[in-house]
Amino acid sequence: MVEFKDIHKRFDKNDVLTGIHLSIQKGKTTAILGPNGSGKTTLIKILLGMSHANKGEVFVDESNIKNNWSYRKYIDYLPQIANFPGNIKVKEIIAMIKDLRSQPTRDEELIEYFELTPYLNIKLSHLSGGYKQKVNLVLSLMFDSPFIILDEPTSGLDPVSLIKLKELLKKEQASGKTILITSHIMSFVEEISDHISFILDGKVYFDGSIKELKSTTDETHFEYAIANLLKNHHA
């Protein structure tokens, strides 16, 4: 569904991505993992056209994104940091985002699901980090698109909300959606991902299933398998 071919990205003298080759399969959940600053968000932004690669190409459904941006309306995107103006109320930001894309939405269902009804008249700047993230999730998922990209969706969520998010994503998976996530919460990644792509030093260092990762690293625990990748790389 998505093919990254030899993606290079530099910020000044910082070579962040130095030849990323990666496929994202339709109907599967892929986790892009890697240490802080390894370029996960940058790669997502390149896919969304929010950042441009210095070299390389991205194909969505075999079409080069340079020539065709229409795929973006089939993507729901949760940014790592959503910068919404603080003086806007929750219900107002939801209405504004709805207006931007005149498509059917399931905002009411999601507001109820994340128990946001009592917060609809509260200004965004008055919300706690976890509630801001829940609003962010409603805004990102309300269009019910077939491809979901979630950059650190677990950020700030308490254990109950995290379970709710996992259950929601499992429903999305069952309905055949393609999901791309980044997260540093390994238990979350292990529970919902079919495929792991681990970025290190600008390249894809491991690409495969969790089972393959465990057998490659000879570790039975996912978190240790990831740590093992890093340890062996730096050994």
Ligand SMILES: Nc1ncnc2c1ncn2[C@@H]1O[C@H](COP(=O)(O)OP(=O)(O)OP(=O)(O)O)[C@@H](O)[C@H]1O
């Ligand atoms: N607009 C920018 N200008 C300059 N440098 C940038 C810019 N965006 C990202 N970078 C740099 O690119 C590198 C990769 O950043 P990115 O946010 O993609 O990493 P990440 O893997 O998502 O990190 P994290 O796990 O901490 O969220 C970092 O060194 C970051 O400082």
